[in-house]
Amino acid sequence: MLAVLIAHALAALLAPLIFQRIGRNAFYLLAAVPGVSFIWLLLQWPAVRDGQDPTQLVNWVPALELELAFRMDALAWATSLLVLGVGSLVLAYCARYFSPDSPDTGGFGAQLVAFAGVMFGLVTSDDLMLMFIFWEITSVLSFLLISYARTRMSARRAAIQALVITTAGGLTMLVGVVMLGQLGGTYRISELLANAPQIIAEHEAMISVAMALILVGAVTKSALIPFHFWLPAAMAAPTPVSAYLHAAAMVKAGVFIVARFAPEYAQTDAWQPMIIILGLGTMLFGGWVALRQYDLKLILAYGTVSQLGFLILILGQGTADAALAGLALMLAHGCFKATLFLVVGIIDHETGSRDVRKLSGLYRPMKGLFVIALIGAASMAGFPLLGGFVAKESVLEGLLHSVEVNGDPASWIRLVGVLLGSILTVAYSSRFVWGAFATKRSEFADLPVGADGRPVRTPTHSVSWAFQAPAAVLTVVTIAYGLYPGPVETFLTPWVNTFDGETTTYLAWWHGLTPALGLSAGVLVIGLVLFWLRIPVAKFQNALPHLPAGERVYRGVIDGLDRLAVKVTGSTQRGSLSFYLSVILVTAIVVPVVALFLEETPPLGAMRVADSWGQVIAGAIMVVAALAVIKVQKRFLAVLLVSVTGFGMVLIFALQGAPDLALTQMLVETIALVAIVLALRSLPAPVWHGNKDRSRVPRAIVAVTFGVFMMLLAAFSMASRTASPISLNMPKMAYELGNGANVVNVILVDIRAWDTFGELTVVVVAATGVASLLFVQGRGDRLVRRAVAPDTAQLEKIQNRATQALGPDGYRSARNFSVEPSSPYILAGKTVAPEIRSIVLEVITRLLFHTIMLVSLYLLIAGHNLPGGGFAAGLTAGLALTLRYLAGGRYELERATPINAGTMLGLGLAICCLYAVVPVFFGGSIMQSYTLAADLPLYGHTYVVTSVIFDIGVYLIVIGLVLDILRSLGGHVDEQHEDEIMRRRRRAQGKGARIRVTRGPASDAGATGTVTVTREEPVELAEEDSAR
């Protein structure tokens, strides 16, 4: 069984590829999958007949006791016949239904074949949860298949409607399924059925509720009132989908569930009333409304609704008679209803309409099709010698028997209801054949009329043999079924035998002159009369007040939900960040405080003022600096004050016995300060106070409350701590297992390497975010496109541009400077305007850069045993690069980094990933570290811990972050700044200036990601200037 499922899944996965290759004929290949499965199914028959139900069990999620349990009992077997057989035929039909240039046939084929597999899984699964999963997948596939014509609004709307209703039912069912599983103590369906009497006896009321909930799922899926309306709307799907999902297979899922649980659970309280009211109501309602339809597909759709009600009514009785008759009816219905849908598809395909009022005289050009449709409809109406008749006859026998034996009102209601419903069925079956094929007199205004006033025969193409074949096969089955019902009865016997009682009926086309035969004949006659009187009936139907359609109610509910959503969103979503933050903060304060004081207030423990004088001094400075930030007006002063608190943290960390933290905080604070100054230099000096005064007090109240709250939280939670820290054995672990003396570093790269890995990805995302925010189009990783070293011409342009930005005076002195042959200290020094060059800084950079880089490497390697590690080392290297940038500008930075920032981030992350995964291939666990020891000549015994590789990844990522900061907030802002100055100067020069704008080659120096006209202007200007 699993093999069948896998075959369908593979077919679905491969379908798009096959369709690309061989076009629509791929449907034949797909049809082979359920086709072969069908043959396999037939081979399973001996086992099923002998009652040794083939089962299969695969453990899925043992922790949740989820199992892939399958069981092919007789009911599943019989239903699978329908699912796989009709599935195969419908797929074959699709090969001619779609034209070679239909869009998206690959996806459609995949979904349809996947559906066949899922439906097979649904009927064979022996685990309630598994069955529910398949159940929901059929809803999703139905959604996708209905919306095949996604350009049509009707299709989209119908698809969503079907999805909403069936999943709403599905969720209700889930509650029932969980209740049943929990009460029954198992989710295995076969066990639930076997132990049913006990389970019901133990939890009578609850089981009744559970079954009612499960029935709600069945009712929505099988389109019973009041949820029937999604099925007619779903006729927006391509006709093969209607034939398969909405006639033969998916809507039978609800019927199947009823048949599955009826034998054991039909006696629960809610069962019979629900089944009788909804089943009978649906049967009559569907038949009545079908008489009012003009669209052929809608006649069939409402007919299907009616028949589904009929099936559930019969199968819901849960007796042996009912099981035999109901399943016989289900098989017959699957055959004839699929046939009729296929016929409608062909008519629509060949004539371009399904409207009864537009079709006329088709019986002549479509003789073969007419015969097929006639047989199908006759079977539906219950004419003798056909499958439908045999099934209906046994239904009537069973109902009559039940009336004789029991004589209770329910039996009478069932009998009378079924008779009335059958009359309607005969009427709409006739209406279907008449509507599709008959020559109509000028009964409808829409009917095209020829010049002589007679209706025109609807033009059609001839129908190809291959197109009709699937419908013809089903018709042959219907006839064979009617003439030789023996095999069907044999198929159903193992299932019927599982019931307690004996059957009183059997399948045959001739039972003798029985009351049932008389009733059948009566039904046929009255039904035909009803069809004959269609015009008065239509008048009568129109005169009746229309009930509020289910769809209208549904739309009302959805509308109400929409309105509620708008209201809720409108009242909570104010668009003000500070409003949101205030709500979050106030909630964060109120909830824990209430819990703290209402639930249990732990005693506040010991207090100490401070650990050292240094701490007090640092703390005092931080407090003063922080409070001053509020009042300060100047932007940079405020930034500096915040930095003071950061450096205060360094001191506190150092005094707290955390050298790693002190080191890292120091480096970060320095780089952050540089970054802030670089980014904010274009903004005006005063910080803008945008908030009005009246919001200041509430803000202050929130802020102070939050501060006090955090203090309380910290004090209380620290005071109530009793357990010793989990990190007590970490130093020993770090040294003996991780081979590192620096416990913090070993925690980062080994003990809790997963945390670090997650945090690294955050760093990578943020760095990429910064670059994207500044460069907008991509990361802008290369400043000078082709060459790493700018050539002389490029250098000249870069220089001109830089000096230009500083004005004519600057330019003149620049001339003197730039004749100097080379810059001894800084590689790209000539790219910086002389006025802003600092020889002292250049010399210092020259002296220190390599030293700092060496220190960073040392920190990286030594970090495992001494303070340092990848983070500190990366930040140190970043600091060296910062120095390089400050001394030599953006071109210098580019020269200093042969690998660009993006590559560095990616490389770092890749190294970390590899480090995580590689041990698995050597039989270790993810992120396991190893110590490699060796005796080197001269050096002596040495060892390497592999976690240093992880640290190298960290190192690269942190450098990438700093580089991105420098390139974006530094280099890019520089460039914008120069552009700005030049634009201003050009405007000041007035209209007299002759500006020739040409677009240079993209490889020009100075061109970053975007080549814009303004980017080129400075170059031209510079040429003008030099000409002056």
Added chain:
Amino acid sequence: MSVNLTLLVVMGVLYTVGVYLVLERSLTRVLLGVMLLTNATNLLIVHAAGMPGLAPLYSSDVDPQDYTDPLPQALVLTAIVIGLAVTAFLLGLIYRSWVLSRRDVIADDDEDRRVATQSSFIDEEDAELPEDTSEFDDEQLEANERESELRHQREVEWAQSQKHDRENNDRDGGQR
């Protein structure tokens, strides 16, 4: 575990000022607030590590109790670097907002406010649709209609000519 009042007060002040600044409209001040909140939280975690002790550099003759708890340190260390990344990202936002609108202000989101005035009528859900009675309508239908008219005429003509022929034959036969 005893509580260090100095650290507690410093943390409280940093939180207070941080929240106050974060609630402002000026993006720069929001950035400063976020930085203060980061520092305050790091301080909270480090404070929670307990009494200060030796730096956690392993030595076999030290009782593990004597080290400063290394686990919070590892947590704070990555938090510091992420703090830098977040600061840089906010700087990017400030710069972009300055370039685009010459303001460094968090404006109210107009789109958010528009939601409140939105109509509940959605075309996709509520528009009236004509009934579809074919998947193959459009051109084919038109072509069919044209063709049908022609064929009908042909059939009528043919029937008439047949009738005519028959009448003629009858007449001929009668004459013979």
